[in-house]
Amino acid sequence: MTATLRQGTRRHKIVIIDGPNMTNLGARNKRIYGAINSIDELQQFSKDFGEQIGIEVETFVSNYEGAILEFIHASAATTDAYIINPAGLTEIGIPTKHALSETGKPVMEVHFANCDAPPTAPRGLPIGPWKSVFRSSVTGVAMGLRQYSYPAAILGLAMALDDEAFLGADLGTAT
Numbered sequence: 778m779t780a781t782l783r784q785g786t787r788r789h790k791i792v793i794i795d796g797p798n799m800t801n802l803g804a805r806n807k808r809i810y811g812a813i814n815s816i817d818e819l820q821q822f823s824k825d826f827g828e829q830i831g832i833e834v835e836t837f838v839s840n841y842e843g844a845i846l847e848f849i850h851a852s853a854a855t856t857d858a859y860i861i862n863p864a865g866l867t868e869i870g871i872p873t874k875h876a877l878s879e880t881g882k883p884v885m886e887v888h889f890a891n892c893d894a895p896p897t898a899p900r901g902l903p904i905g906p907w908k909s910v911f912r913s914s915v916t917g918v919a920m921g922l923r924q925y926s927y928p929a930a931i932l933g934l935a936m937a938l939d940d941e942a943f944l945g946a947d948l949g950t951a952t
Contacts (some may be wrong), residue, residue: 782932785939788831791856791931793823794845795838796873797865809890809900811923819924826928832935842866846876853880856907858916858934860880860885867892867909874911881918883937885930891921916944 801881803814812951813819819837827834835856837848845866849859859877861884865869877884892909894901900921912918916937919929937943 781832781849781936783939786831787939789859789935789938790835790855791827791903791934792835792856793820793860793927794839794854794862795819795836796845796861796863796867796870797840797842799838799839799862799864802907803818806903809902809923811889812872813924816909817929822924823927823931827931830925830932830935832931834931840865842870842873845873849876849880851872853882858883858885858937860887860934861911861915862887862889862926863909863911864888867907869910871910874889874914878914883934884911884914885919885934886915886920886929887926888920889916889923889926894921895923899922 800816801818802816805858816838819934823836824834839845861877863873866873872906888910890902891898891900892902892907894906896903896905917928917933922929
């Protein structure tokens with residue numbers, strides 16, 4: 778599977794950070810969050826997918842922004858890229874946005890729901906749409922796919938990390 782999906786063979790390390798309210802995953806609105814029963818189940822699902830494509834996935838979850846900031850600061854030197862589901866920090870997580878930006882690493886924002894959709898949409902949030910403070914600084918976004926937003930982000934980052942030109946290598950001058 779690895780050879781057909783990825784250009785490279787390096788075992789990149791991608792860290793997934795889940796923010797406030799994600800620890801309550803199994804008890805959340807099934808229309809939006811589907812049948813996944815717990816944050817532990819989601820973390821294992823993500824690690825298993827990473828393993829299938831030759832990526833090391835580390836996970837972290839906290840309901841406290843301070844703990845998230847400390848984790849980002851401590852992990853930056855050993856991480857190739859980040860995936861963040863800011864959850865309860867989506868509209869207010871400026872310090873987390875800054876910490877991720879300052880790592881200089883690519884970052885994908887993920888959400889189970891389509892945060893841009895109205896509440897009546899199949900994957901829209903009952904209190905949405907939300908304006909993410911992260912969106913303007915992340916490398917990409919995967920949302921509205923429930924738990925499948927996570928493997929989409931893992932694969933996208935893995936392919937981007939394998940492609941030196943994608944993440945800023947000198948592409949030469951335009952002709």
